[in-house]
Amino acid sequence: MRSAAVFALLLATPAAAVLPDEMLPDAAQEQRARALSKDLRCVVCQNQSIDDSDAPLARDLRLLVREQIAAGKSDAAVREYVVERYGNFVLLKPPVEGDTLLLWAGPFAVLLLGGAGLILWQRRRPAAAADTALTAAEQAELDRLSGPSD
Structure with missing residues (x-):
């Protein structure tokens, strides 16, 4: 069926x-x-x-x-x-001519503008915090929460 x-x-x-x-x-x-x-x-x-x-x-x-x-x-x-x-x-x-150029170039222009926008957005984002080592107090708390290590 x-x-x-x-x-x-x-x-x-x-x-x-x-x-x-x-x-x-x-x-x-x-x-x-x-x-x-x-x-x-x-x-x-x-x-x-x-x-x-x-x-x-x-x-x-x-x-x-x-x-x-x-x-x-x-x-x-x-x-x-x-x-x-x-x-x-x-x-x-349609043939690639002056009056149809927008039809042919439009999708590429949108793609380029979108890519440029993503790059600008990525650059303006705050940098991710660098990996830092845990303090002694944070390490002790992590050890306490994770239980005894074997």
């Missing part, structure tokens, strides 16, 4: 939101459309490709991609057309 549940979870993958009425009749064109759709961001969901999103705008983008492919455009031309209309934000992997 338990292994069946684990097996079912392993087989579970996100379902593509592409509906049958969206699909192109030519299998090669449909495969191209799917490949392009996986690289385009749903501008509503933002963390999903248009192939995985069931948002109405994602459907519109999927149809737009398929129209362009059916019109005989190359993959690069379709991608360029979509970027022209929606900007680089629509790409799941």
